Amino acid sequence: xxxxxxxxxxxxxxxxxxxxxxxxxxxxxxxxxxxxxxxxxxxxxxxxxxxxxxxxxxxxxxxxxxxxxxxxxxxxxxxxxxxxxxxxxxxxxxxxxxxxxxxxxxxxxxxxxxxxxxxxxxxxxxxxxxxxxxxxxxxxxxxxxxxxxxxxxxxxxxxxxxxxxxxxxxxxxxxxxxxxxxxxxxxxxxxxxxxxxxxxxxxxxxxxxxxxxxxxxxxxxxxxxxxxxxxxxxxxxxxxxxxxxxxxxxxxxxxxxxxxxxxxxxxxxxxxxxxxxxxxxxxxxxxxxxxxxxxxxxxxxxxxxxxxxxxxxxxxxxxxxxxxxxxxxxxxxxxxxxxxxxxxxxxxxxxxxxxxxxxxxxxxxxxxxxxxxxxxxxxxxxxxxxxxxxxxxxxxxxxxxxxxxxxxxxxxxxxxxxxxxxxxxxxxxxxxxxxxxxxxx
Amino acid sequence: xxxxxxxxxxxxxxxxxxxxxxxxxxxxxxxxxxxxxxxxxxxxxxxxxxxxxxxxxxxxxxxxxxxxxxxxxxxxxxxxxxxxxxxxxxxxxxxxxxxxxxxxxxxxxxxxxxxxxxxxxxxxxxxxxxxxxxxxxxxxxxxxxxxxxxxxxxxxx
Ligand SMILES: Cc1cc2nc3c(=O)[nH]c(=O)nc-3n(C[C@H](O)[C@H](O)[C@H](O)COP(=O)(O)O)c2cc1C
Ligand code: SF4
Ligand code: FES
Numbered sequence: 049x050x051x052x053x054x055x056x057x058x059x060x061x062x063x064x065x066x067x068x069x070x071x072x073x074x075x076x077x078x079x080x081x082x083x084x085x086x087x088x089x090x091x092x093x094x095x096x097x098x099x100x101x102x103x104x105x106x107x108x109x110x111x112x113x114x115x116x117x118x119x120x121x122x123x124x125x126x127x128x129x130x131x132x133x134x135x136x137x138x139x140x141x142x143x144x145x146x147x148x149x150x151x152x153x154x155x156x157x158x159x160x161x162x163x164x165x166x167x168x169x170x171x172x173x174x175x176x177x178x179x180x181x182x183x184x185x186x187x188x189x190x191x192x193x194x195x196x197x198x199x200x201x202x203x204x205x206x207x208x209x210x211x212x213x214x215x216x217x218x219x220x221x222x223x224x225x226x227x228x229x230x231x232x233x234x235x236x237x238x239x240x241x242x243x244x245x246x247x248x249x250x251x252x253x254x255x256x257x258x259x260x261x262x263x264x265x266x267x268x269x270x271x272x273x274x275x276x277x278x279x280x281x282x283x284x285x286x287x288x289x290x291x292x293x294x295x296x297x298x299x300x301x302x303x304x305x306x307x308x309x310x311x312x313x314x315x316x317x318x319x320x321x322x323x324x325x326x327x328x329x330x331x332x333x334x335x336x337x338x339x340x341x342x343x344x345x346x347x348x349x350x351x352x353x354x355x356x357x358x359x360x361x362x363x364x365x366x367x368x369x370x371x372x373x374x375x376x377x378x379x380x381x382x383x384x385x386x387x388x389x390x391x392x393x394x395x396x397x398x399x400x401x402x403x404x405x406x407x408x409x410x411x412x413x414x415x416x417x418x419x420x421x422x423x424x425x426x427x428x429x430x431x432x433x434x435x436x437x438x439x440x441x442x443x444x445x446x447x448x449x450x451x452x453x454x455x456x457x458x459x460x461x462x463x464x465x466x467x468x469x470x471x472x473x474x475x476x477x478x479x480x481x482x483x484x485x486x487x488x489x
Numbered sequence: 490x491x492x493x494x495x496x497x498x499x500x501x502x503x504x505x506x507x508x509x510x511x512x513x514x515x516x517x518x519x520x521x522x523x524x525x526x527x528x529x530x531x532x533x534x535x536x537x538x539x540x541x542x543x544x545x546x547x548x549x550x551x552x553x554x555x556x557x558x559x560x561x562x563x564x565x566x567x568x569x570x571x572x573x574x575x576x577x578x579x580x581x582x583x584x585x586x587x588x589x590x591x592x593x594x595x596x597x598x599x600x601x602x603x604x605x606x607x608x609x610x611x612x613x614x615x616x617x618x619x620x621x622x623x624x625x626x627x628x629x630x631x632x633x634x635x636x637x638x639x640x641x642x643x644x645x646x
Contacts, residue, residue, distance in 0.1 A: 297618040
């Protein structure tokens with residue numbers, strides 16, 4: 049199968065090599081179309097967002113108001129902080145110009161004045177790589193002021209990189225915008241949605257890095273070509289990140305609809321020691337986990353995974369072998385969401401803490417069967433009752449892990465052996481106390 | 490102690506401000522520049538950033554304290570960050586953390602008395618496929634074993 053994003057071309061990240069292979073020609077093609085035609089092409093291609101929710105990209109673009117005096121913006125989400133998810137990094141490293149060319153085309157389609165590529169701060173070295181690619185593109189007049197001349201169009205736009213500073217919540221689209229605006233990155237209550245009221249109150253579209261990087265190929269080869277790759281209802285390739293107990297962890301670009309078992313056993317080399325699989329999280333840590341004995345026949349695309357009782361998320365597959373202690377795993381995942389909760393709403397702020405405390409108690413061998421019901425109860429009370437979807441992301445692993453692996457957890461609450469508790473949590477998000485009052489933690 | 494940006498950094502800040510239509514938006518990049526110059530973010534640094542951008546000091550405080558990568562306490566010359574999140578944990582993340590703690594003789598969030606090393610337990614760094622991993626300052630070290638980790642830490646002395 050032909051690849052779209054991670055091509056086997058040496059030095060493809062370099063602008064000269066990218067151009068040799070037809071790079072930045074597609075943006076010219078896009079400029080010969082009307083913005084609506086570009087949006088239509090993306091709509092018909094069936095491209096769905098790669099950032100987690102699998103929303104139709106063309107449809108999202110069409111929500112941008114056509115008649116407005118305000119400037120419009122594109123935000124490209126490269127926050128990539130969901131545990132198990134490490135795919136966008138491959139694009140920054142190996143194909144940054146597809147991202148930049150995709151950004152140019154997307155900006156034109158929605159008539160944006162500027163694009164901000166938000167990249168997590170920990171990716172400092174990858175930011176440098178994208179910055180280098182961007183500088184080269186500016187220098188060649190492909191972005192910014194000189195574009196008008198280069199492409200002989202009346203249209204120009206700028207692309208900037210905004211560096212995050214270590215906060216998972218900034219991946220949430222409204223938090224991301226607050227972060228770019230220099231505010232404390234609390235998610236915003238919706239509606240209004242970003243297409244009406246986004247960056248600096250202006251119409252804004254937010255798309256994932258992988259989503260945008262697919263755009264040049266779609267415009268170049270046409271919607272029909274793209275729509276025939278993989279599954280009809282979720283076409284294209286996905287960058288699957290496989291981690292945990294597999295022999296060859298890594299990122300694999302494959303058409304949607306690939307069998308989960310193929311991905312694990314053929315591409316990622318199976319489980320070390322030939323052990324059985326106890327549990328697989330198919331799409332990043334917040335997605336409902338699947339039992340090892342239920343993996344047969346599950347296809348990797350949004351619709352199939354939904355039918356199987358989970359979700360494709362970011363395509364970050366985490367594999368756990370038969371010896372894995374799921375109590376420890378769930379406690380660690382919950383610790384993450386507790387740490388990353390922005391603290392804005394009570395169910396999320398308090399609920400994640402309760403769940404963590406209870407799970408740590410069980411991990412210490414001091415749990416009771418009623419703790420399990422309590423956990424599911426707390427999770428259900430978070431779910432759907434919060435400003436943003438981080439609440440759900442924290443609740444789902446708890447709810448589904450316990451209901452689907454009740455046997456494992458029952459065993460845990462009955463056991464007498466004491467295992468070490470997870471490490472002490474230091475949460476930075478609680479309140480911005482004056483420095484004098486902050487204990488040296 | 491007063492904090493003033495160097496001329497060079499003031500020029501960098503001018504360039505950064507041009508990326509955004511409102512000066513408040515520059516607070517994150519400016520805090521990074523300040524942190525690079527000063528080592529960590531103090532009250533004086535925040536006041537200076539606020540003054541420069543024409544915003545409230547408390548807004549700068551709100552931003553500086555939210556993110557894990559802005560340090561409001563001194564950190565080591567080598568800031569060792571160990572990921573223990575799920576993919577790393579499955580491949581030995583906690584063993585790596587224990588090893589770093591023992592080797593450096595300080596606790597998580599600690600700082601060696603010579604100011605050389607500090608340790609932080611971090612959330613997923615996007616290296617799940619090359620777990621376990623640590624980062625030292627901006628650089629990632631992946632596919633670790635205890636032996637490799639020892640080598641890396643020794644090379645930093
Ligand atoms: C807590 C939270 C974290 C998120 N993190 C990311 C992220 O790191 N990258 C990303 O693209 N989307 C992330 N999302 C989803 C975004 O809010 C948004 O839906 C997505 O960027 C839209 O892009 P797409 O339509 O191309 O998928 C996150 C959502 C939530 C609730
Ligand atoms: S759900 Fe959690 S992360 Fe989202 S706004 Fe509420 S407190 Fe913040
Ligand atoms: S879990 Fe450690 S880098 Fe992702």
